Amino acid sequence: MLMFIVRRLLQTIPVIIGVTFVVFFIMQLVPGDPAVLLAGEGASKETIEAIRDQLGLNRPLLVQYFDYLTSVFRGDFGVSLKNSQPVLDEILVRLPITVELSFFSILITIVLGMAAGIISAIKPYSLKDTTVMIVALLGISLPSFWFGLMLMYFFSVKLQILPVAGWDSILHVILPALTLGAGGAAIVARMTRSSMLEVIRQDYIRTARAKGVRESVIIYKHGLRNALIPVITVVGLQFGALLGGTVLVESIFAINGLGRMIVDSIRMRDLPMVQGGVLVASLVFVVVNLIVDVLYRFFNKRIELN
Amino acid sequence: MQGAADKNVLLEVEHLKQYFPVKTDSLFKPKAYVQAVDDIFFKLYEGETLSIVGESGCGKSTTGRAILRLDEPTAGRVYYSGTNILGLNKKEMRKLRGDLQVIFQDPFASLNPRQTVKQILNEAMAIQDVVEKSKRMDRMFELLGYVGLPPEALDRYPHEFSGGQRQRIGIARALAVNPKLIICDEAVSALDVSVQAQVLNLLKKLQKQFGLTFLFISHDLSVVRHISDRVMVMYLGKVVEIADKKDLFDTPLHPYTRALLSSIPVPNPELKRERIILKGDVPSPINPPNGCRFHTRCPFVTEKCKTEEPALRELDTNHMVSCHYAENFK
Amino acid sequence: MTESNKPILEVKGLKTHFFTKRGVSKAVDGIDFSLHKGETLGIVGESGCGKSITSLSILRLIPSPPGKIAGGQVLFKGKDLVTISEDEMRRVRGNEISMIFQEPMTSLNPVLPVGEQIAEALRMHQNMGRKAAWERAVEMLKLVGIPSPEKRAKQEPFQLSGGMRQRVMIAMALACTPEVLIADEPTTALDVTIQAQILELIKDLQNRLGMGVIMITHDLGVVAETCDTVAVMYAGNIIEHAPTEKIFANPRHPYTQGLLDSLPKIHEDQEELQTIEGSVPSPYNMPAGCRFASRCPHQQPICHEQQPELIEQNDGVKVRCWMYTDLWTVKMVKEEAVK
Structure with missing residues (x-):
């Protein structure tokens, strides 16, 4: 097991380097010249050139990349082109907000998703099952910006029980987390259901019944533990979707998180900021994937044997 | 059966080894291998049925697959009509596959569910190019006749048949290319x-009609007794005994063969036999026991068995056995 | 086996049907048998004959829908298992009537330690505490001959061999000392030397614990070696039911005869095996007459018209065949007369 974790850790190194590479070069392809942007409208050619020199934008791309790479490994993500503040400082302010939002939405994904999946699986093709699955289908197909606005309209504007936007109290978390977690919950619900139905058909469930085990114990003790194995993978994948989702949801609910920072920076052509933001987001994703892999392995010891 | 001397050897297996690497979790531990088949020898005579029996994990199916190079063997030689087929390149091997056919246990898994019987048979003939295109239709009806299926079967799909009929389709497919040797793996x-x-x-x-040679792999000793001329018993990747059927069933010389024979439930309640019940399970083929591989379960084990590996030796005419004390069981 | 005692389990006219889109499949269609304390009853037949469905029906483990017990009674200690509540049924399962299955590989929960899987039944049925149940589970593992049971109890099924898993299944089934053990093809997935161990183990435990055993199998060899009485099933019916020696020495029903003849014999040489021509009728569309009639070498018009009853002969052998009725003798005599 330890060996497995070490091996997986080593595997993440090339992934991280690859990420920096892709992030760096994609930003080069984005139209718009940061030097022009920084110099402001109607600046002279000389000024722009001077800024270029100062930022090192005139050097060959590969040199710029390696320069960037080494400073990143030193913890230096550069300074914002907009306000000359270190990028890392800004990220460290924004990241906890996004992590908090992600945490609550993944919680919703897991709890809501699995509960719905189990309810469906206990009596397949019943009214309950059909209702849950239709709701889940809606959850997958509704775009989150629309869903977010609808939630906002009902709970904040009409009922006025939850705040419209911002990020101050725990109440502020509910709507954005729900918006962000709903799609994932729907996918997890469907996955849990099909995985449960698969498990319920297994011979060992019949053995448990033949032993006289209560039906509820069969579901939770004998069924769920086995059914969870594929669900863990799906939950892990949801983290990836989550990162994209935060960008949208933070914009809708005016939350100053990492996602919103990246969007704003793109608009400003604030290159170092975007690079830093995307890089940190990718690192989080890599780490989460690692954790999911280890968990999966822990839950399913049998794969070690094969 | 006639004596071995006046029969042609069709297939000769020498020093055949099949090791499969096992994944280990540590980078520092030496690589482990499943020694599925470990240095076996045998000859297969033209027109005979040689059966390989043994329990799961003894290497009987692996042997069949290695001969056909379905899994590339680790080492050894397999001579077919004088040429070592393990040395052939892909093209030469493909040509030879027409001579060597196989029938598997689960006919459903080995027949393409989206092909009709006609397509299945046609494909077999086309790959080996044994029959001219214009004559293939006639040949197909002929094949169905041989295996006892009605001509209408041609346009049907495998799932429309019962298990026994599907096995007949598998046999027809094997026959389609005029093989010399058919390996029946738990058929x-x-x-x-x-x-x-x-x-x-x-x-x-x-077999009688076409002069076929069978290598019959099975765990069912009653079936083996019925169909074989000679029988080879395997245990943990080794040949423990090989003999003419009658000799093997009447005077088994290896303690494992004796235990195996006495374990079969016989559909005759009047028959009260002395049963040898072996203790324990078959050891893992990853780290097989030293000396005689059977010594951990053998009721007659001595110190010698634990250290010295017995050679496969001819004790009677055509009766080979690998046990230090086989003479005692005569 | 004591004939005079009342049977502990009595199955009367049991019918289990499956209601599917294709129609009604009469998998088990009216079977009767009884089991005494200490007796081993074999139920034998080829795939699809209904033997496994019968065993599952006794414990009401038929997947429903589409399966349903459509009629009959299963009498056990004065109760009819077909009609008692689900809660009562649950108290019978694994406690008074236990079952072991064919596939030891898939019949144990892969993520629970085997000791826990045994202890679970004890906690449930015997009101044992966690510790006591665990100790008893280890004891059971020892009883079924698993070496170092304390260590094995903590292991998960994938760490055990096939033979050991089947021993665990047996330990689990017998933990609450049931009165009836149903063994559904308990050795089919095992190698012969391991099969011999397991059959010996079941026999030994039966002698010690005195339970009745229903042995479901397709292997006539297993029947001959373990059973006191045998019921042969064909297409959802019992077609012959007799003491084991009688069935093997003198099979009455043409199907039983055919089945025995088609076995390759381990102690004699035959050039060709006997076969039974034709195939089993579809369970969705059973013939009106005898279900074996179309394959029977002795078939007569009456066989196709009306289904024969399972009738007890003078020597206690029960057989479902017109050949052993007065009708047949009368008809034969008539035919003789015509000639």
């Missing part, structure tokens, strides 16, 4: 007894 194990009897009769009939 009747999945069938009910009454159907099994039909398929066994069919195999025997076809």
